[in-house]
Amino acid sequence: MKTLATDFLLKESPNAIAIVDTKLNFINYSNQWQSDFTPNKTDIIGKHLFDVISEMPILFNNAIKVGLTDKENINAGQKFILPSGKVQWLKWKISPIRNDINILEGLVIYLEDITADKRELELLQTAETVAKIGGWEVDLQKNSLYWTKTTKDIHEVPEDFIPDLAQGINFYKEGIHREKITELVSAAIEEGKPWDTELIIITAKGNEIWVRAKGEVEAVNDKPIRIIGTFQDIDERKKIELAHEEISERLKLATQTSQIGIWEYDLIANELIWDNAMYNIFGVDENQFAGVFEAWESTIHPDDKEKALKATNDAIIGVKDFDEEFRIKLQNGEVKYIKGLSKTIRDLKGKPIKMTGANWDITMLRSTELKLERSTESFTETFDNAAIGMALISPELKWLKVNKSLLTSLGYSEKELLGMRTTDITHPDDLESSTKTVFNGVKDTYQLQKRYFHKNGHIVYAIIGVTPVKDLDGNPSHAIAQFLDITDRIEGEKRLETLVEVTKSQNDSLLNFAHIVSHNLRSHSTNMTMLAKFLSQEEDEKELKNINRMITDAAESLSETIAHLNDVVQVKTGALKNLQSISVLNTIEQIKKSIGGLLEKQEAIIKIDIKNSHFVNAVPAYLESIFLNILTNALKYSSPDRTPLIEIKSQLKKETVLISFKDNGQGIDLKRHGDKIFGMYKTFHKHKDAKGIGLFITKNQIEAMGGSIKIESVVDQGTTIFIELNKI
Amino acid sequence: MKKVQVCCIIDDDPIFIYGTKRIIKEVDFAENIIVYNNGQEAVDGLKEIINEGGFLPEVIFLDLNMPIMNGWEFLEEYKNCQYDISKKTTIYIISSSVDPRDLERVKHYNEVDMYILKPITPDDLGKILSSTTV
Numbered sequence: 001m002k003t004l005a006t007d008f009l010l011k012e013s014p015n016a017i018a019i020v021d022t023k024l025n026f027i028n029y030s031n032q033w034q035s036d037f038t039p040n041k042t043d044i045i046g047k048h049l050f051d052v053i054s055e056m057p058i059l060f061n062n063a064i065k066v067g068l069t070d071k072e073n074i075n076a077g078q079k080f081i082l083p084s085g086k087v088q089w090l091k092w093k094i095s096p097i098r099n100d101i102n103i104l105e106g107l108v109i110y111l112e113d114i115t116a117d118k119r120e121l122e123l124l125q126t127a128e129t130v131a132k133i134g135g136w137e138v139d140l141q142k143n144s145l146y147w148t149k150t151t152k153d154i155h156e157v158p159e160d161f162i163p164d165l166a167q168g169i170n171f172y173k174e175g176i177h178r179e180k181i182t183e184l185v186s187a188a189i190e191e192g193k194p195w196d197t198e199l200i201i202i203t204a205k206g207n208e209i210w211v212r213a214k215g216e217v218e219a220v221n222d223k224p225i226r227i228i229g230t231f232q233d234i235d236e237r238k239k240i241e242l243a244h245e246e247i248s249e250r251l252k253l254a255t256q257t258s259q260i261g262i263w264e265y266d267l268i269a270n271e272l273i274w275d276n277a278m279y280n281i282f283g284v285d286e287n288q289f290a291g292v293f294e295a296w297e298s299t300i301h302p303d304d305k306e307k308a309l310k311a312t313n314d315a316i317i318g319v320k321d322f323d324e325e326f327r328i329k330l331q332n333g334e335v336k337y338i339k340g341l342s343k344t345i346r347d348l349k350g351k352p353i354k355m356t357g358a359n360w361d362i363t364m365l366r367s368t369e370l371k372l373e374r375s376t377e378s379f380t381e382t383f384d385n386a387a388i389g390m391a392l393i394s395p396e397l398k399w400l401k402v403n404k405s406l407l408t409s410l411g412y413s414e415k416e417l418l419g420m421r422t423t424d425i426t427h428p429d430d431l432e433s434s435t436k437t438v439f440n441g442v443k444d445t446y447q448l449q450k451r452y453f454h455k456n457g458h459i460v461y462a463i464i465g466v467t468p469v470k471d472l473d474g475n476p477s478h479a480i481a482q483f484l485d486i487t488d489r490i491e492g493e494k495r496l497e498t499l500v501e502v503t504k505s506q507n508d509s510l511l512n513f514a515h516i517v518s519h520n521l522r523s524h525s526t527n528m529t530m531l532a533k534f535l536s537q538e539e540d541e542k543e544l545k546n547i548n549r550m551i552t553d554a555a556e557s558l559s560e561t562i563a564h565l566n567d568v569v570q571v572k573t574g575a576l577k578n579l580q581s582i583s584v585l586n587t588i589e590q591i592k593k594s595i596g597g598l599l600e601k602q603e604a605i606i607k608i609d610i611k612n613s614h615f616v617n618a619v620p621a622y623l624e625s626i627f628l629n630i631l632t633n634a635l636k637y638s639s640p641d642r643t644p645l646i647e648i649k650s651q652l653k654k655e656t657v658l659i660s661f662k663d664n665g666q667g668i669d670l671k672r673h674g675d676k677i678f679g680m681y682k683t684f685h686k687h688k689d690a691k692g693i694g695l696f697i698t699k700n701q702i703e704a705m706g707g708s709i710k711i712e713s714v715v716d717q718g719t720t721i722f723i724e725l726n727k728i
Numbered sequence: 729m730k731k732v733q734v735c736c737i738i739d740d741d742p743i744f745i746y747g748t749k750r751i752i753k754e755v756d757f758a759e760n761i762i763v764y765n766n767g768q769e770a771v772d773g774l775k776e777i778i779n780e781g782g783f784l785p786e787v788i789f790l791d792l793n794m795p796i797m798n799g800w801e802f803l804e805e806y807k808n809c810q811y812d813i814s815k816k817t818t819i820y821i822i823s824s825s826v827d828p829r830d831l832e833r834v835k836h837y838n839e840v841d842m843y844i845l846k847p848i849t850p851d852d853l854g855k856i857l858s859s860t861t862v
Contacts, residue, residue: 515827519793523824526847527743534750550743672801 016113019097021106022068024049036113049109055082060092067094067107077114089118125149132233138165139226140189151231154211156203173200173208181213189224192217198234210238258360265293265355267316272296281338281361283330301327301335308340315344316352325362337366389462389483395439397421400478409462409485411455427451427459439476444468449486461490517565524558564693568700578619579705581728584650584659585610587620591627595635602635604644614650616657616725622701623725629694630721634663639716656707656724664718670711677711731857732758736785738770738802739763739822740794748789748822748848757853758787767797771805786816787856789848790840792823792830799823803837820844820856 007028010017016033020026026044037053038044044052049064057080063073077091093110127133134151138144145163152161155171169185172178177199184195194216201211215229255262261278265271270292279286282299289295300308304326315322322342327335342357383390389406391399399417407414410425423431430450445467452460463484468476531551538544585608592599592606599606616623631646638644647662668677678699702709707725735758739745745763752758762785764770770788777784792799799821806819818841821834826845834843841859844852 515825515829519823519825519827522826523741523744523793523846526824527741527747530747530847531743534747550746554743 016111018049018109018111019106020049020109022104024064024107026052027106033111037111055084055086057082057088057090060090063092063094064107064109067096067109068104070096070098070104072096077118079118087115087119088113089115134231135228136168136231137226137228140224141226147231154203154209154231154233155201156205156207171201171203173202177201184215185227188215188217188227192219192222192224198238209233209235211235255358261359263296263357263359265357267352267354278359281336281359282328283332283334283336299328299330301329303327315342315355318344318346318350318352322355322357325366335363336361337363386482389485391481391483393422393466393479393481395476395478397423397439405485406483409454409460409483409487410452416455425453427453439468439479459487460485461487513568520561520565521558524554524561527554528558564697567693567697578621579617580620581615582618582620582623583612584614584616584657585612587623588627588648591624591631595628595631598632598635602638602644604635604638604646606631607645607647610648610650610659614652614657615728616707617728618705618707618725619701622705626698626701626723629698630661630723633694634661634665634719637719638663638665639718652727653724656726659723659725660720661723662718662720667713667715667717667719668711669715670713678709731756732786734758734760734762734783734785736762736764736770736774736788738765738767738788738794738799739791740765741791744791744822744846751848751850751853755850755853755857757857766794767799767802767805770802771797771809775809784817786818788817788819789822789844790819792821792825800833803839806839807837818856822846822848 010019010028010030013030014032016030016036018026018029018033018037025046025048029038029044034044050056050061059075059078059080063075066073073092073094075090075092077089080088080090082088091112091114093108095108095110096104097106097108099105132150132154134154135148136151137146139146143165145165145168147155147161147163147168149159152159155161155163157163169178169181172181180197180199184193184197187193188195194214196212196214198210198212200208202208210233212232212234213229214231215227217224218226218228254260255275255277259277259281261281262275263278264273266273272291272293272295274282274286274289274291276286278284279289282296284295284299297305297309308324308326311322311324314320321344322340325337325339328338329335338359339362340357340359342355344352345354345356347353383401383403386403386405389409390403391406392401394400398421402414402417407417410417412420412425427450445465447463447465450462450464452462454460463486465482465484467480469478469480471477528551531547531554535544535547535551538547588608588610592608598604634646635644642664645664647660649660649662651658651660670677678695699709702723702725705725707723709724710722711719712722713719735752737745737748739748749761749763752761760783762773764773774784776782790799790802797805803819819837819839820842821840822844823830824846831843834840842856
């Protein structure tokens, strides 16, 4: 066994081989063993195996034990983590040695440390999985295709899937993708051309993903024998890339159509880059542009230069980003308004290195704004100084803006009015017309007459003209109202109307009066004529006396009538010359005293509830006459069933004193006689003294003093007469 | 000439009543004369005659201006009452009023035959007598 030849072979073996006896002491070993497993490289013959290789996995120890039981043990390569934490890949073969008589003499140990190879492989595999890069290989001689696990994963095929070349190509999406890969593979085979491309495949599960495929041809004697390559899932990146491209494209389109110029300025290199829109905006020829900061600076309007440069400086030093409007002066002298925005880009230390920004032309906007400003100004001026009232009114009918004339008409301050709605001060009867406004689409522009309440309560008459102002959607945003105060005119009309009314009623009453006069005078005169005739014919003494008495009566009646008429005429013409302030209470007391006898006779009671502070503006004689007439009427027409009771009260009104006389007498049927109760020569009771002149004169006297009289009555319950006379 | 059986005077003026009565007698106009001093008295009196089945006047002389119930009000009452059955009654307005409105107003009453301005004369009575007997 121990021949020189074998010894030599063993020594020189490229593998680590050792021979030990049954006690595991080294008998022989290869040089490789010594270099791999014998750290100090001294001779180890006769030394114990485990003294030489101290740290080995337990499995190896077991394998040795198995070997001593005369059985071979092979380990094709396994990963061990040693107690010291060291990772080691080992491969071994342990074979028993027998002597000629078949007795175990020792073991041949073949041991190989494959850690380095294995680690590399392992790293490669990990890298493959992490980067989603698979590998593949086409053997052009066998025409077979090999895919690594990751490649299979990318194709979403099971691990035991065995692809062939045609299949591999068919995974590419039909159309340009499949055509392209076919073309590339053909070119590679025919011309040895490598490729690197990005295409879409459709996985076994039907998912569409982007992959990067790389291929390289290996040739022997110019004849390609295999193609190897990588296969990478780049779906995510590609999609982001595509989306980005799309956005960039869109942005490009947007900036192009909206004429927004984009620029970038390298602060360090003083390099200014403009896009086409910038050249357009600044009216600069691309070939003449120097591409430095100063080139931009020179375009700025002298008046705005300081401002623009300061803003730029602020942006660079980080005070605030550039956000300015400035004017530029074109080479042809045209001035443009430019709006500019920029961002400053800094390095990690905060040092500004770059600026990028956008500019656009706002000349149109500016000039429109200017025009608007001018028109607003002129509107405001008109609005404020208009002689008629003007207001802006919101859809909620709130006053948005009001001018001085309107405030004067309505008596409110601007602050007060702006807190209100138009309906708050609109006359209730005019509310309906004011709610049908331009805002609910009922009317477009309209004009109407309307009443408002002045702050102090009086009515303000106005002609309103309303024009809606529409927003961009065509809905009314507010309304402009013009307000022509016609209160004076209306009041004038009213006064005139009243005057006409008064004149008419005076005319009527004069006409009536004329007829009454004629009637009364005629009746007396005809009576006298008739009696005179009888007198001339009569012979009977007694009858003559009778006729004579009647003539006297008629004459008396005539003079009485004339006296009445005189009274009436006096009232009509006496008018307001003698008006003075008279105490109501004093006058009543005076009258009460003068009719004391009558009151006593009828046992009448008078209750007076009049404040001595109540004074009226009256002609003293009239007032006495009025009170006397009302009181004597009350007594004259008292009820025979009751003790006469007369209650006199007074009450202050806004501009008048209201005096009421309430009795419990016979009362008058006002339904029947209401219209002529104050008429001349109207009598309604069977009373010998009823002449039908008292209330007629009373009414005339009251009206002559600017007062009024009213009556309420219930038959057999009593009558109340209300007199209203002016206060002082 | 046949004279009127019953003649009625509605007036509040005693002198007028005296004079009219005297003329009626003078021309022998009527057999009997009833006098009422105002419209209300007349309405009450005429109702009583109807109730008692007495003779209703063939001629009524009606004044316009009277207290309590004037001539116009009487005409309204008369219009709405049953004495319409006796078509024989003729009403004459006798008034001092020359007011055209009164003359106009009279035209609206069919019951009224004539408007006579005071004082009444024997001639007036003669005309009435001839028109009623025809």
